[in-house]
Amino acid sequence: MTKPIIEVKNLAKNFGKNTVLKDITEDVMPGQVIVVIGPSGSGKSTFLRCLNLLETPTSGEVAFTGENLTTLDAKRVNELREQMGMVFQGFNLFPNMSVLENIKLAPMKVKGVDDKTATQRAHELLQQVNLDDHADAFPNSLSGGQAQRVAIARALAMDPKVMLFDEPTSALDPEMVGEVLNVMQDLANQGMTMVVVTHEMGFAKSVADQVWFMADGYIQETNTPDEFFSHPQTERAQDFLSKILI
Numbered sequence: 001m002t003k004p005i006i007e008v009k010n011l012a013k014n015f016g017k018n019t020v021l022k023d024i025t026e027d028v029m030p031g032q033v034i035v036v037i038g039p040s041g042s043g044k045s046t047f048l049r050c051l052n053l054l055e056t057p058t059s060g061e062v063a064f065t066g067e068n069l070t071t072l073d074a075k076r077v078n079e080l081r082e083q084m085g086m087v088f089q090g091f092n093l094f095p096n097m098s099v100l101e102n103i104k105l106a107p108m109k110v111k112g113v114d115d116k117t118a119t120q121r122a123h124e125l126l127q128q129v130n131l132d133d134h135a136d137a138f139p140n141s142l143s144g145g146q147a148q149r150v151a152i153a154r155a156l157a158m159d160p161k162v163m164l165f166d167e168p169t170s171a172l173d174p175e176m177v178g179e180v181l182n183v184m185q186d187l188a189n190q191g192m193t194m195v196v197v198t199h200e201m202g203f204a205k206s207v208a209d210q211v212w213f214m215a216d217g218y219i220q221e222t223n224t225p226d227e228f229f230s231h232p233q234t235e236r237a238q239d240f241l242s243k244i245l246i
Contacts, residue, residue: 002029002030003066004027004028004029004030004063005028005029005030005064005065005161005162005193006027006028006051006062006063006064006162006195007027007028007061007062007063008024008025008026008027008050008051008060008061008062008063009025009060009061009062009063010023010024010025010059010060010061011023011024011025011047011050011057011059011060011061011062012024012057012058012059012060013043013046013047013050013055013057013058014058019217020043020046020217021043021046021047021050021057021217021218022216022217022218023060023218024047024060024218024219026212026219026222028162028193028195029193030161030193031191031192031193032193032194032209032210033188033193033194033196033207033208033209033210034194034195034196034208034209034210034211034212035196035197035198035203035204035207035208035210035211035212035225036048036195036196036197036198036211036212036214036219037197037198037199037201037204037211037212037213037214037240038213038214038215038220038240039215039240042214042215042216042217043214043217043218044197044214045166045167045197047197047214048164048165048166048195048197049166050062051064051084051164051195052064052069052080052081052084052086052164053069053070053077053081054086056070057070064080064083064084064162065080065083065161067080082110082111082158082160083158083159083160083161083162084160084161084162084163084164085152085155085156085158085160085162085163085164086155086163086164086165086166087148087151087152087155087163087164087165087166087168088151088166088168089166089167089168089170089171090171091139091144091147091148091150091151092151093139093147093150093151093154094139095138095139095140096138097138097139098135098136098137098138099126099131099134099135099136099137099138099139099142099150100119100122100123100126100135100136102139102150102154103118103121103122103125103126103150103153103154103157104118104119104122104157105154106154106157106158107121107157107158110158111158118157121157122135122153122157123135125153125156125157126150126153128153128156128183128186129149129150129152129153129183130149130179130183131146131149131150131153134146134150143173143176144171144172144173144176145172145173145176145177145179145180146179148168148169148171148172148176148180149179149180149183151168152168152180152183152184152187156187161193162192162193162194162195163187163192163193163194163195164194164195164196165184165194165195165196165197165198166197167197167198167199168180168184168196168198169181169198169200170198170199177200181200181203181207184196184203184207185203185206185207188207196208201229201244204225204229205225205229206225208225209224210222210223210224210225211223211224211225211228211229213228213232213234213236213237213240215236215237215240216236220234220236220237221233221234221236221237229241
């Protein structure tokens with residue numbers, strides 16, 4: 001029987017007296033594409049950041065490949081975090097390095113991959129995101145969509161088991177959103193396990209295996225995209241869907 005790659009049990013997160021996440025229990029199975037949607041301020045990004053301990057949970061457990069991250073020392077957490085690619089709203093590329101160098105850096109520094117192997121892999125990934133012709137360019141010459149695709153390639157260079165996306169298109173001009181979502185769709189088609197926080201309902205509808213609807217600090221509803229968008233079960237989800245364009 002296949003085991004979950006990520007297991008969340010009774011997860012809670014407080015910032016001071018403000019409770020942002022309340023008692024979340026969910027599993028992510030290998031190869032699943034989970035899309036987390038919901039109103040702004042509902043805790044979606046905080047939840048995602050708890051999955052790789054960028055935010056430390058106040059209580060509860062987060063297990064990755066069977067190891068409870070909340071009980072491990074920093075060294076082991078970092079080792080496991082290397083297997084979880086993370087793509088943020090901001091691209092976080094190093095401005096003083098070329099596109100190729102940005103992608104090569106972590107495999108060489110963290111994994112000890114040699115320059116030739118890292119270069120070859122970086123070119124393969126740039127081809128995958130349709131940017132190999134920009135290998136020698138610097139980040140400040142790229143469009144937002146191009147920079148985000150480089151950020152995805154950089155995360156993939158570590159050969160992660162899971163990709164986490166925190167609103168990867170929210171900082172982009174509308175005409176650049178599609179090129180990033182297409183790369184993410186390709187990843188999903190290749191079987192990459194993904195947890196995606198997004199406002200792109202079309203992506204949720206067409207790519208997700210499951211939609212997790214989050215509001216007021218907890219996941220209120222999980223369902224297939226067809227069922228969720230056609231027959232939302234909770235009043236909160238019905239209210240949310242009535243206010244957005246799909």
